Structures are given as structure tokens and as C-alpha cells.
Amino acid sequence: MSISQAVEAAGNGSQSEFRRGVTSCAPVQVGTIPYALVLGAQATQKGLSTVELSMMTGLNFAGGSEFAAIQLWTSPPHILLIVAITFLVNSRHLLMGAALAPFLRELPRRKVFPALFLMCDESWALGLADAKQRAAAGIGPAFSPRYYMGAALAMYLTWVAFTSLGALLGPMLGDVGTYGFDMAFPAVFLVLMRGMWKSVAAARPWLVSLVVAALVYLFIPGAWYVAAGAVSGLLAAWLMAGDA
């Protein structure tokens, strides 16, 4: 056995670390495929071409915000509304990045910035959980960049490939409303929200958002309901944090 093989057998080889990342990501990857297809199909219904949709999922690579953007997409799009909503949906990355930062201290910045481009809910959760496990087991350095990149690249390729495939297949499906595919949006959003659930108290701002958004939607024409709902929920969170 050569030295490199011995190292790889010990689990420190770069190849095996990357593969370990890809493998650990497989279950979430499979779960991502159907909703990537739905997003792609919905995007073509809203008038986006396959190239445009592939660019969105490839450059933005944040599913929740892309679902929100497609749901609110008009032709031409309300640029400010869509960009603001994208920022708000993805603002959770700020906290995720801050939580991951202590584990990235030993990595050079030229590696950190590309790695963070691929930070999604799944790769973040896997990378952080793995780093905590390795730290507890006394393995140093705790954060395994190749493990993280394996998981993150697998997620990225799956997301871009299957949203694009959905966009290609979309026109063959016809009006998605007929088959109930539009219910995929509330379904995806509600499952994402359950993943964010902390406590009833922490979820009260969501209820405020729902009620305000629904009322504004009923009585004020246009897409103002999203901004109104989001802002009132944030305000509620700000006010309620005082008594929590």
C-alpha cells in the first residue's frame, strides 16, 4: 500500500473527503429533484426562457427566493420588488454565515469566498454538523473543506440541472393550474417554514405577516401585499423581542 493510499484509507485523503460529502448529500438531493422540476416548469409558464431560468438558478442558487421570484414574476418583472424579496428570503444566510465563520478561520479567503457562493441550507447544515462532530471527536481541523465542497457541488449541479429540465418540460405540461401543480408553491413554502420553526412565540410574526398580507391582497390591487406582510411581520418580531 502506497502512502497516499494509506492516507486515503485513514479518511484524510482529499478524494475520499470529497466523495464523503457527495454521498452524505444524496438523500436531500433526491428530495430536491421534484421541486426543482416544478420551479422550472412554473418559470416557463411565467414567460421565462430555459436559458433565463438556468441563469437564475445557476447565478442565484437559492431555491426559496427563486420560488418567491417566480411566483411574483410578471412580464416585465417588478425589479425592485423581486430583488427586495430575494434579499429578505435569503437574509437567513447572514446568520448561517456567521455560525460557520469560526470554522473557516484556517481557510484562506480565496477559498472561503467561492465556498460561500455554494452555501445553501443543505450544504451549510451538512458542513456545520460535520465540523461539530469532528471537533467533538478531536479531529483537526474540524471543518473539512473537501467534504463541504462535495456536498455543495452535488446540490448545485442537481439544482441547476433539474430546474433547467423542468423548464424544458414545462411547455409540454400546459397550464399547471389544471393539474394542481400551483399548490406545490404553498407546499414547498410551508415545509421550508416548518424547517425554520423554533417556537410558537418565535412564529407569531409569521401570523402577523399572513394576516396583513391577506388583507392587503384582498383590498389593495397589485403586489403590495408581499411587502406589507413582510414589513409588518418584521416590525412584530422587533416589538415582540422585547417581551420574549
Add this chain to the structure above:
Amino acid sequence: MIDMTTLFTIVLMAGVTYLTRIGGYVVLRNRVLSARATAVMEAAPGCVLISVIAPAFVSRNPADLLALAITFIAATRLSMLPTVLIGVASAALLRLFIG
């Protein structure tokens, strides 16, 4: 097949998203956020997501409301794939039979 307004919107989306990805590492890593700021940031994604789908909660179509209720219950106990399948199937069937 690329519209300039669409391209511009997508590039801006990608830009703000990348800022959120590096922002936590660059700005927040050596700082302790106040409990209030953390609460607001933790609530923000959910506030936006629920606002986007709020119209579904006040639909005038009973079939859609019933399908949403079923989807809601599914979402509280099942993972992504079964929830989406149940949501889509219940909406399709209820629209077919209730209208």
C-alpha cells in the same frame, strides 16, 4: 432568448444573494448581535414566504381552500416530497370534483 430586463433582474438577485452569503462571514463573525436583531433576522425568511402565499389562504374557491388545509397539515408532519405530492394531488382532485 434573453430579455434585458429579465437578465438585469437575475443579475441583481444573484448579487444580493451573494452578499447575504458572504455578509455573515465578513461582518458578523466577530460581533455579537442583540437579541432583538437576531429575532428579527430569524423571523424574516418566514415572514416573506408566508406573505407570498397569503393569497392562497383567502381564495374564494372552496376546493382550493380545502386543498390548502390538507397541504398545511401534510407540511406539519411530512417531508418535502410527500407534502408536494399530496398538495398537488389534492388540489387537482378537489378542483375536479368540487370545481
